[in-house]
Amino acid sequence: QSVLTQPPSVSAAPGQEVTISCSGSSSNIGNDFVSWYHQVPGAAPKLLIYDNNKRPSGIPDRFSGSKSGTSATLGITGLQTGDEANYYCVTWDSSLSSGVFGGGTKLTVL
């Protein structure tokens, strides 16, 4: 059972947009920055968003992040088949004194 709750799966058609939620509490999301990763099977995860809404160099602006209270959201616009992957949120939990990942969301581009 993950401390951060994500929907197990989301889907949308190519060209459409999708959002992935990450719900936590005051000791984690409510208290620290959130980062987002995506991972294709067999590969290491890749950072998409850090500090809630910043994109590393090379990440297209189709990817966006936001945070409100104890929840964070990853948005992807202009979906491409190459976006099919598992997406994870991660932050620090001050009560646990440990990092915490969401359970992951599998994105299917229909």
Added chain:
Amino acid sequence: EVQLVESGGGLVQPGGSLRLSCAASRFTFSGYWMTWVRQAPGRGLEWVANIKKDGSEKYYADSVKGRFTISRDNAKNSLYLQMNSLRAEDTAVYYCVGALRTEGYWGQGTLVSVSS
């Protein structure tokens, strides 16, 4: 390009020990917090432990506390994970990660299998 290379994985019996290493190159190793993250077969990512730039602070997931020890040698640009009292549920690919939450430098992972 940053390179992180894990080693030391393998098959070990329950109750056994293993020491993972991560060698960093083309990377200012001493300037970053380092983290171990694992992923059980077919499962999601699990944060395991992290260590401050100078090694003065270490944090662990409850699932490994008291059994795993994270350490680093900045002179050798190396990160370690000593794993004792291994259990079947520790079976996973273990990743070495630099600046997990801001830059996200990942190794390719090393597989640890705990089975009799």
